[in-house]
Every structure is written in C-alpha cells, then in structure tokens.
Amino acid sequence: MKKSLVILVLLVFAVAIGFADPVPVSKDRNIYFYGKIGVGEILFGAEALTSSTSAVLLLSDEMNPNGTDTYPSDTAPGVKIGKWTFDGVNQEAASYTITYTFGNLELDGENPLGFQLKEDVVGASWLDSSDTTTYSAPSGNPEESRDIYARLTVAGREAAEGSPAGLYTVNIGINLSTN
C-alpha cells in the first residue's frame, strides 16, 4: 500500500513537471566581427620644369641672391624648376622627411656655380644640399604637391658673372622617407 502511494506521488510530480511552463533561459554569448583595411599605396614622384630647350637664365634678377631694385633686400624669389608630388591611399597619419641632394651647376663638368633650393610653402627657407623639409600626411588619402624654386648663391652669382656662356646642368636628388 505504502509503495503504491509513493509511486503515485512520484508520478504526479513527473506529470506536473511535464506540463509546467518552461523557465526562461537567458545567456549571452559573444562573437567578434573582425574587419581590416590594409595600408594602400604611396605614389611619390618628381618632375623637372627645365630642360635644354627651356633652361633658366642664370643671370636674371630672379636668380640673384643679392637683391636688385626689382627684388630689394635679398628677396629674389628664384625660378621654379620642378616639383614633387605625394599621393597616398588608405594611409595612417605619418610624418615624412624630404631630403635634397645636389652639387653645383656645371658646364661640361667645369665652372661650378653654387645654388640653393626652396619649396613653395609658407615659411620655407633656402636649402643647401643635404638639408631637409618635412611633410605631415594626415590619415586617409593624403595628397601633397610642392613646387621647387632655385636661386644662385652669392658665390654662385659671382662665379656666373665670370663664367663662359652655355648650358649648365645639375642632377638634384629628392628622397622621401618616414621619420
């Protein structure tokens, strides 16, 4: 009798549980969605504006570092001789150093004429060989272009006045590198 009663109670419990409302379960699980944009290309180029058919007149007022009545007090602007361009794609912000390397203007390897360069940016200074400038590229797709001007040095001007006529040339190296 007792055994039957226990079994009956257990059966009642089992049926009750089976028909009871389910207890809500709440659990958080996480997954990460990863995305990535890789650094894109950098295009750095330089081009000259002068050639043997469009050379700069070296004894012009613009090229005279001593200043003239046209450009008093050593403000001769120089002459534009080229430019460099920077074109980046998907870049992080970065700081770059631009280094200029050059010798003297020469006529067939002789009669050296010293000169200086300057970038066409606010506050720029005249540069000697191995001098550097900087460019702070923002993130994203930065673009920058800078015209380059040339002017004789005082010694170069004096030398030019006593140098023979002809075409004078020099190779200017422009290096862009991260700091």
Place this chain on the structure above:
Amino acid sequence: MKKISTLLLLLCITVTLFGSPYSKSENIIFTGYIEGDIYFYVERLPGVSSFNLLTTEALLPDKSGVDIGKWTLRVDNPPITSPTFIVSYSYGPLVDPTESVADSIEFTLLERKADSDRVAQRKSGDTVTINISSEDTLHYEERLFAARLTEEGYKAAQRAAATDYESNITITLNTN
C-alpha cells in the same frame, strides 16, 4: 559535451605592413644657361641699405667712401670691330624723394677694381673706356663703386632737414 564553435570572419582589402619604414628617391635635372654676347649688369652690393649722412665716418669728404654697388661687363665672342666700350655715370645730389624738403646733398662716386686699391673719382657725366681684345674668349670686367660726400655736401648735411634722402645713379654702357 557541448560543442561551442566560434565564428571568426576576416575581411581584408590588402595585406598590411603596419610599421614598415618607407623611403623613395626621385631625380630631376636642373638646366640653366648663361647668355653669350654682351652682358652688362649694375647692382647694389649685398647688405647695403641707408647710411646716416651725419655719423657715417666713411662718408666724410676725405675718407674712402661707403661701397654701394658694382657694375659687371662680360663679353662672349666679341665683335671683330669696335671692341671698345664706354661706361658713363649720371647722377644728381641726394634729395628728399617726397619733395617735402628742398635740401640737396652733393656726393661723388669712387670707382675701383675689386682687387685694387687704386681709386678713380667719377663725377656725374664722367666716362670709363674699356678696351676688349677681339680674341674669341670670355672677357670680364668688374668695378666696385663707393660714395662719399663732397665738401659742399658735407656742409649741406650739417644744416639739412631730418628726412630720408636718395639719388638715382644711372650707369650706361655704350659701344664706341
């Protein structure tokens, strides 16, 4: 045992190289030219500006003057005929450019070669003759010129009004 699987989804556009240094060099050729034929140039010396006419000792009538400029003559491939050039000076006294003051202060120019102490006075209207040989080569002449007050100019300066004074000096090159 429950199996838990984790989904990992990677989306890449390009392979990255974060942190790698960048360096690239370019070259441009700069070409300039010096003209042949005849080149005559007059310019102020570097750093020359206004001089105090009362306190600058070198301006005194018996002193060496203050260097103010130079002229340069270069002749490439000179003409076979007439290789003689005449350089002439023309200038007036120092005056007030605004014409508010009537005072004028006389001065004179002193010309010399850069590597010489030999000085020649050049009054307005004076000329210099430069003889160039007809040899087919580059011929180069350069002269520095200084300014100093004359006796009359020094006296005039002592009683002149306080203002800025100037004189326009014209140096002309002619062939003979």
